[in-house]
Amino acid sequence: MVVKTQSKGLTRVQEIYQDRPHRARELKAGGKKVMGYMCIYPVLEMLTALDMVPYGILGDIKEPITKADSCLPNMVCPFVRSCLDLGLKGKYDFLDGVALAHTCDVIEKTAHIWHIYLDPSYFHFIDVPHTTHKAAQKQFKELLKDFQKSLESFTGKQLTPPVLKKAIQAHNQQRALVRELYDLRKPDPPLISGTETLKVMVALMSLPVNEGINLLKETIAEVKQRKNGPQKKSARLLVWGSIIDNISLFEMIESLDANIVIDDTCVGSRAYFPDVELTEDPLDGLAHRYLVELKCPRTFREAEIGATKKDYLTDLESRFGYLGEYAKDWKANGVILQALRYCDTHGYEVPGIKDYLNHIGLPNIYIEHDYSEAALAPLKTRVQAFLEVIRG
Amino acid sequence: MAPFRSLVEERYQKSIEAAKAGEPTAWCVANYSMGDPILMAMGVQTVYPEQYGAVCAAMGTAQEYLKRSADEGFLDFQCGYARNSLGYAAKMTELGQIPAEAPMGGMAKPKLLLGTGATCDGKFKWFQAMARYLDAPLWVLEVPHPAVGESLKEGVAEHNIRFMVEELREFVSFLERLLNKKMDWDRLSQIINDVIELNRVWRQVIELRKARPGPMHMRDFLVCMNASLFLFGDLKAWTEAYRKVYAEVKYRVDNKICGINTEEKYRLIFAQIPPFHSLKFFDDLAERGWNFVIEGSNYHPPIPADYSQFSDPLERIARFSYQFFTGFHEDAFHDKEYMGYFAYPNLGYARDYQCDGALFHALLTCRPATNQLILVQDRLMKKLKVPTLVVQGDLVDLKLFDPESALRQASAFEETMTHYRKVRKEAGLAW
Numbered sequence: 108m109v110v111k112t113q114s115k116g117l118t119r120v121q122e123i124y125q126d127r128p129h130r131a132r133e134l135k136a137g138g139k140k141v142m143g144y145m146c147i148y149p150v151l152e153m154l155t156a157l158d159m160v161p162y163g164i165l166g167d168i169k170e171p172i173t174k175a176d177s178c179l180p181n182m183v184c185p186f187v188r189s190c191l192d193l194g195l196k197g198k199y200d201f202l203d204g205v206a207l208a209h210t211c212d213v214i215e216k217t218a219h220i221w222h223i224y225l226d227p228s229y230f231h232f233i234d235v236p237h238t239t240h241k242a243a244q245k246q247f248k249e250l251l252k253d254f255q256k257s258l259e260s261f262t263g264k265q266l267t268p269p270v271l272k273k274a275i276q277a278h279n280q281q282r283a284l285v286r287e288l289y290d291l292r293k294p295d296p297p298l299i300s301g302t303e304t305l306k307v308m309v310a311l312m313s314l315p316v317n318e319g320i321n322l323l324k325e326t327i328a329e330v331k332q333r334k335n336g337p338q339k340k341s342a343r344l345l346v347w348g349s350i351i352d353n354i355s356l357f358e359m360i361e362s363l364d365a366n367i368v369i370d371d372t373c374v375g376s377r378a379y380f381p382d383v384e385l386t387e388d389p390l391d392g393l394a395h396r397y398l399v400e401l402k403c404p405r406t407f408r409e410a411e412i413g414a415t416k417k418d419y420l421t422d423l424e425s426r427f428g429y430l431g432e433y434a435k436d437w438k439a440n441g442v443i444l445q446a447l448r449y450c451d452t453h454g455y456e457v458p459g460i461k462d463y464l465n466h467i468g469l470p471n472i473y474i475e476h477d478y479s480e481a482a483l484a485p486l487k488t489r490v491q492a493f494l495e496v497i498r499g
Numbered sequence: 500m501a502p503f504r505s506l507v508e509e510r511y512q513k514s515i516e517a518a519k520a521g522e523p524t525a526w527c528v529a530n531y532s533m534g535d536p537i538l539m540a541m542g543v544q545t546v547y548p549e550q551y552g553a554v555c556a557a558m559g560t561a562q563e564y565l566k567r568s569a570d571e572g573f574l575d576f577q578c579g580y581a582r583n584s585l586g587y588a589a590k591m592t593e594l595g596q597i598p599a600e601a602p603m604g605g606m607a608k609p610k611l612l613l614g615t616g617a618t619c620d621g622k623f624k625w626f627q628a629m630a631r632y633l634d635a636p637l638w639v640l641e642v643p644h645p646a647v648g649e650s651l652k653e654g655v656a657e658h659n660i661r662f663m664v665e666e667l668r669e670f671v672s673f674l675e676r677l678l679n680k681k682m683d684w685d686r687l688s689q690i691i692n693d694v695i696e697l698n699r700v701w702r703q704v705i706e707l708r709k710a711r712p713g714p715m716h717m718r719d720f721l722v723c724m725n726a727s728l729f730l731f732g733d734l735k736a737w738t739e740a741y742r743k744v745y746a747e748v749k750y751r752v753d754n755k756i757c758g759i760n761t762e763e764k765y766r767l768i769f770a771q772i773p774p775f776h777s778l779k780f781f782d783d784l785a786e787r788g789w790n791f792v793i794e795g796s797n798y799h800p801p802i803p804a805d806y807s808q809f810s811d812p813l814e815r816i817a818r819f820s821y822q823f824f825t826g827f828h829e830d831a832f833h834d835k836e837y838m839g840y841f842a843y844p845n846l847g848y849a850r851d852y853q854c855d856g857a858l859f860h861a862l863l864t865c866r867p868a869t870n871q872l873i874l875v876q877d878r879l880m881k882k883l884k885v886p887t888l889v890v891q892g893d894l895v896d897l898k899l900f901d902p903e904s905a906l907r908q909a910s911a912f913e914e915t916m917t918h919y920r921k922v923r924k925e926a927g928l929a930w
Contacts, residue, residue, distance in 0.1 A: 178874050182576070183866050209644055212620050215839070216870040219646060222837040223874070232646035237616030237623060238639050242665035246643075249658040253649060407616070407623050407639045413669065415677040417636045449576050451866065455624035458572035458631060475574070 116329035117303065119322060123310040124354075130314055131162050132201050139315075140203040140262065143227075145190060145218075146350075147378040147401055148208035148235050150393050153255060155316050156274035157262045162202065163312030165352040165374075166190045168478055178220050184213045184449050185478035186350055191217055194225050204229025204261065206254070211405050211452050229261045238407045239399045248394040255390075271389045277316045278383065284323035285311070285379040291330055292368040293437055296339040299330045301346070301367025302357045308374045309352060340364045342497045345439040345469075347371040347430065347460065349447040356476065359483045360443065364494050369437040371430060377402060402429060404452045423463040430460070431467050441497040442471040443490070447478055470496050502740050503723045507554065510546060510731050511603040517544040518607030523678060526584075526606065526635070527613040528622040531801075532694050533663075533820040534613045534640050534670065535730040536812075540687035541674050545613075546606045547729050548587075552580030555587075556776035556895035558602040564590070565896060573628070579864045579894035581625035588632040609635045611677060617642035617824070618797070618841070619867040638673055641666045642820060647828045647837045656825070663817035671813070688812040693734035695819060698800035700741040701727045705799060707748045709852050712763035713792035714751035718781050719758065721773065724798045757790065764788025765855045765916050768848050770795035770875065771841055771868035773860060774892050780902040784858075787909055793852040796844035797868070802826035836878065842871035846878055849885045853930035855916040857887040863899055884923045888912045 114122055123130065131141045140159045144151070151161040166189025172181075175192035193199060204227045207218035222230045233250055236243035255266050288307065291298040307326055311319040330336065342365035350373045351357065357367055371377055381400035386392035398406070410418075410425035433439065442464055446453040457473050464471040472493040476482040514524045524544045527534060538545055555561040561579070564586030569575060571589050573582050587606065590598045597605035612635050614623035623639045630637070643659040650656060671682050704723075708715050723744055726737040750756070757763045769791045774780060781791060801822035806815045824840045831843045849857065857879055859872045876887040888908060892900035923930060 176873075178877060180861055180869050180873050182861070182863050183870055212618075212867045213870060215644065216842075216874075219838045219842075220871075220874055222646070223835075230648070232649055234643055234645050234649070236641050236643075236662075238641055240641070240666065240669060242662055242669065243641055245665070246641075246658065246662035249662075253652065253655060256652075257649075404624070405620065407614075407627060409637070413638075413673045413676075415636050415673070417630055417634050419630050419634070422630050446574075449866065451577060451620050452624060454574045454577055455581075455621070455628050457574065459628060461572060462631070473572075 116322075116325040120303070120306050120310045120326060123313055124306040127165070127309070127313040128198075128201055130318070131160055134160050134315065135201050135203070141201055142229070143199060143202040143205040145187075145205075145207055145214060146210040147373050147403065148210050148397055149206040149233060150251060150254065150397055151316070152271060152274040152278050152383065152393060153251070153258060153266060154206070155277060156266055156271045157258055157264050159203075159262070160315045163374075164190050164194070164199065164205070165309070165312065166478065167193055167198075168353040168355060168480060178224060179217065182449055184211075184447055186352070186447055187213045187217050189478060191221060194221060202227065204231075206231050206233065208233040209235045210403070211450075213449075229257075231257045236398065237405070238412075240412060244394055244398055247398045248390050251390050251394055268389055272385060274316075275383045275385060275389055275392065277320070281311070281316050281320050281323065282379045282382055284320060284327065288323060288327055288330075289369065289376060291327065292366075295343065295438065296337045297366050297368050298333075298336045300337045300357075300361055301344075301370065302354045302361050305351065305354050305357050305374065308379075312374065337361075337366055340366050342366070342441050342494050343368045343437065343439050345369045345371070345430065345434050345437065345442045346445060347442060348445040349450045349453045350374060351445070355480050355483055356445065356486075359487055360490055363487070363491055364498070365441075365490075368439055369433045371402070371433065373403065376433075404456045419462075420466065423459055423466070427460055427463040430463070431469075434467075434469055440470070441493065442469050443493070444471055444473040446473070446475055448475050503726060506725050506731060507550065508603050510729070511551075511606065513732075514544040514546045514607050515597075515604045523610035524607045525611050525613050526609040526626070526629075528615055528619075528626065529728055530613065530615045530640055531617060531642070531820045531823045532698075532730065533615070533617070533642060533667070533816055534638075536687060536690045536694055536816055537667065537671060537674065537682075538613070539690050539730060540683055541678055541680065543610070543674075543678070545729070545731070546609075548584035548606065549580040550725075550729060551587075551606055552583040552895050553775035554602050555583050556897065560600050560602055561776070561895040562897070563600070571631070576864055578619075578621045578625060579896055581621050581628075582864075583895050585625070585628060585632070588629055592632040609633060611635050611674075612637040613640065614638070615640040615642055617644070621867075636677065638670055640670065642824065644824060644839070647831045647839075647843075650825050650828050651832055656821070660814065660817050660821060663821060664811070664813050667813040667816060684812065690734065691812045691815045691819070693738065694730065695806060695815070697734055697738040697741060698727055699803055700738055700745060702800050702803060704741060704745045704748055705793075707745070707752055708758075708792050710752040711766075711853070712755060712757035713766060713790040713852075714748045714756060714758050715792075716758040716781070716785060717769055717773070717791035717794050718778060718785075720794060720798070721775075721778070727800055728798060758792075759785040759788070759790045761786065762788050763790040765913065766790055766792045766853055768793050768795075768845060768852065768854045768857045770845055770857065770859050770872065771797055772862060772865060772894060774900050774902075776895065776897055777900055777902055780905065783902070783906055784909060787913070789909070791858070792854065793848045795841060796848075797841055799844075838871060838874060838878075841868065842875050845875050846882060849879055849883055854885055855920060856912065857885060859887055859889045861889050861891045863891065863893050864896070865894055884919050884926055884928060886912070886915045886919050
């Protein structure tokens, strides 16, 4: 589908969602470098500051995985397998390089496989620490300096603090607009659906930050004015868990008596809610935001670092309390915990999160899926039963 | 090899005795000698739920703990060792004591948990989940996993080591607060020297296995490796035990005695984690002349290096552990093989140990040990013309490993290995 550059708002969102690479290919043809990244840990501000287009590598739920089987076993994350599969099939041939990070075991190994089999012109791996200890924050700053040097070498440009600060401000501006978009789901009924919001998030991962900002402004203005938004439904849901980069699951849930009013996933609030503090040395703010503020289960968090006593409820509150806040602020009356099969980082969280949600009295259900549309039919029955519980 | 067999059982007995005497026990994950020397210096007994998972599987109690962990809400695709110990911990907490059926006396309630970010997300996520049952605090060791190219850039190794040292200093400080005692730095320094020497000798044993016929089968290696991977007791005594193993293996080399007590028809590499619950499988293959002369690097000590110039024991620990993950990086970079620590060494092993084939154990519940197997299979064939047989299994769930099915593939694979001997010869490879 051709993306009409005169399209705006949700129409443009839909067009980009259906043909993600289109704008990136246009920009590349115009001389821009397009840098692929996976997950929320590669520091996008550094790419933007060097006038590159950060492009989120995602999978394709509709594309059968074939080529990836020649280098990854099938008992690993199906999303990552799909991403690699698309790479091997040439679907990411417009990328000038990739910046990947140690976000989980599978992505760590897949990063190296990508390097070997796809041999990109630029490859950099950011070995993100696993804790938020002070030493880890210092280390992460050093890793960002390494990343900076490699980007400077690749682009032939210097990444100066003022330029980086400008990029940080732009990305913070985009994040503020995303939060404004998410606020549109606080009313009942929400002004925009979870499905529509997800499309916007996917579109943002396909555009340079300034174009994403404009798209958000258009979309927010349109949504505020329209009369044909979502219907009021019994269930207002928070969805937590593994990456969701396709609307099928959200569409299925919202086809029932439920609106998804807030999420905690990486193509969603997790990636956009925390800002970068503008510090004297911008790398300090970046290191802190990306290592400490991003709340992905791949990072070990505890109520008090180095505490010699452990209290389970205190631990749960420190790790998951923000979900309680989300539920309160968006008036969610139920939580769907979802994870991709074989996602270890999210999988280990499930009993603890359930304990926390049960403790604060929020009905919840865990569903597992394998990044295929075929998996959704049996899940629909389970979600329907869960919604009966919420309806009481 | 005999004294090593008792090491595993002694460890659990010792920790139970220690707990009864009010001394601290730690549940640890395999931490590549990063945390163990520090715990030893602080007088903490260590047990390894990973190892205990293999023990439970071999003794037939794992299924009960797996079922319990499923009842607790843990997922069936997660690490079998993790689910075994989560089920065990749930039952122990419920009973208020070690379960009666727990093999080797069980694991005593820990004073602390030691996780790590090394090699596997489960190694801290699983222990974090343990908070549901145990009120012991968890410390997570940080271990950099730089990519091959990145690690060789100027300044990178230095800041990685600085990071590890700083983290270890915080770990010591944490232990001092927890245990209300000060670190004996001289003792720690001696322990790390002993660790380095122990592993140097052990590595020499592993090097002997390049000989033809292979003098030490993987089964014997697996018995002996515990003293290196899971530090315990008198390290000088274990080093002496390794010297005796060296002498025994050297004798076999000099007298061309084969480690499988029959004719060596095929030399193989095994990766990554064996079915500890079903090791007889390798005996059955040995009867066919399959000699597993080497195994994946996860059980091997790091490539030797000189640490004598570093006076800070924490820096020696950090460099030793870092060497495990990056010691091969220069070679990998030169070969343009950017794969990681569980992958690249297998190429060198297949070449240096002149392997006819590889047997890979794809584990349904262990992604770190399985992620790279297909990649390595591909590289072994493309670069060295060494074929691979992949057998599916699991760490502890006996239902998921079918040795009979694997054995039925042996005959066909023997033909494949024989064929590729010719292919290698034609390609000018040395074996």
